Amino acid sequence: MGRVNAPLPAGDGPADPLASFAALRTPEGAALLDGLRDHDPARELATATRLRRDHAPDLVSAALGQARLRQRAVAKFGAEDAYRMYFTPNGVEQATRTSVATYRAGRFAALGGVRRVADLCCGIGGDAIALARAGIAVLAVDRDPLTAEVARANAEALGLSGLIEVRCADVTDIDTSPYDAVFVDPARRGGRGRIFDPEAYSPPLSWATAAALKAPRAALKIAPGIPHEAIGPEAEAEWISDGGDVKEAVLWYGEGFEAGSYRATLLPSGATLATRSPLPAPPVGPVGRYLYEPDGAVIRASLVADIVARCDGRLIDETIAYVTSDRPYASPYTSAYEITDRLPFNMKRLKALLREREVGVLTVKKRGSAVEPEEVRRRMKLAGPNSATVLLTRVAGAPTMLIGRPFRPAG
CATH class of the missing domain: 3.40.50.150 (Vaccinia Virus protein VP39)
Incomplete structure (x- = not known):
């Protein structure tokens, strides 16, 4: 996308971003960038001080800015391409x-x-x-x-x-x-x-x-x-x-x-x-043995009803994209959980249950709940060899905790 000006971070470098970028493409600029591939941003001040002994301050500032962008770009472009390419902040x-x-x-x-x-x-x-x-x-x-x-x-x-x-x-x-x-x-x-x-x-x-x-x-x-x-x-x-x-x-x-x-x-x-044709609104019903969480793309494309039909299931709430069924269903479009407990939302009760089951590793997911997963984990004070998943959600409009474990259906 290129509708917004996106100058390179030049620090105390020149006002002209095109001149700054052109300097990076000279043999000196290219060599400087190659040397910054593995630099530690936490030590940037020391690195800048060292490099300015042999290079113009403007070039050092531009190179350090570009090195930061390349490191960020690895997640999108992969290291092989990112460290050969050039970026702007908006571009990354x-x-x-x-x-x-x-x-x-x-x-x-x-x-x-x-x-x-x-x-x-x-x-x-x-x-x-x-x-x-x-x-x-x-x-x-x-x-x-x-x-x-x-x-x-x-x-x-x-x-x-x-x-x-x-x-x-x-x-x-x-x-x-x-x-x-x-x-x-x-x-x-x-x-x-x-x-x-x-x-x-x-x-x-x-x-x-x-x-x-x-x-x-x-x-x-x-x-x-x-x-x-x-x-x-x-x-x-x-x-x-x-x-x-x-x-x-x-x-x-x-x-x-x-x-x-x-x-x-x-x-x-x-x-x-x-x-091509949207399916009728899916039914809503009680939580069954299995819970299916559709991929976000499925939800955005309004295809949750398709998942409901495929697994012979129902929604747990008409406003929540969690699908439940009484039979296992294998699909690349959902994450599956086997539900062991359904509880009204109550943090003390959840803490007691997890302590009783010696749960030391807890995965917290939410949909339709204002409670943050980090807050739940912090308050549980977990200890033990077992693991569990808790899904904070609504069932028929009521704040609910569903406890279970990831499940891989055959197929």
Whole structure:
């Protein structure tokens, strides 16, 4: 995403972020960055003092700032790429995780006939890199000069310059007609933090949707919490989680996508669950022997009713996405628990039960409860060789504690 200026932290360095970044790409700057790969941020002052004996203070400040960003980026890009790439603070924060970008690029590549993609609001180039690695030529566009320069440097650093053309321009001025597909990643953060109104995105969702509908195929990256009523009937809406955490939602348009459908996709497995017609509201009933917690992508995609139907189950509360059943059910889309106790919410009673069962390791989960798991663990004062899971929730509207253990159904 590249709609917001994102200067590198320059400390007492120069006011011009482009000059600061250019200095990092000189042989001296590159060598300095290589030497900072494993530096300890807690010792940054001592490191800066040492390096300034041999290097200009401006360059040292820029290098230390970039080294911090690279360390943060490892979680998204992996060490091999992160320590070769360049970043801005917003770029690290807003870039797509490599696993998700690779999955999305794979969907484009699998369609056949997608040879050129216009990546609008490309940010530091994370999505362009994934598309290029899938064999797709990319026009990567961002209106911020520094962000565009960083994207260009990343394409060069990863040996992808032949497939990625970076252009510094306003995306609304780009003619996308020569391209087989369009990808738009509007900025969803502003000066006051996260933006929740899709029309306050930059560019607005309405503009991005119009651009998508003009293209043979398109994908729009949006916030996972987008209201379903903001999604037009022309889109296939997909929510993607990685390692159990919902990372993004994507609206797909054009040939090869199922307009009007909702989809939940789980990485790294690639398991995907989809429906065109929403199921009726699921039944609500008493807690059974088993409790199933749907993945967040399933919940966001309004596919909990599908899970209820598959396990012959019911909800424990009409407002809570916990599914219960009297039979074991194996699914990649849920975490399963075998329930041993159902208690009204009472911390003293919970503490006594855990002490009686010699529970020393407690996992606390919550859904529909204002109590924080950390507070529960602190108050329990656990000791013993056994483990347990407590789920703080509501059952038929009443605050409830469900106690059990993780369960792996066969299948």
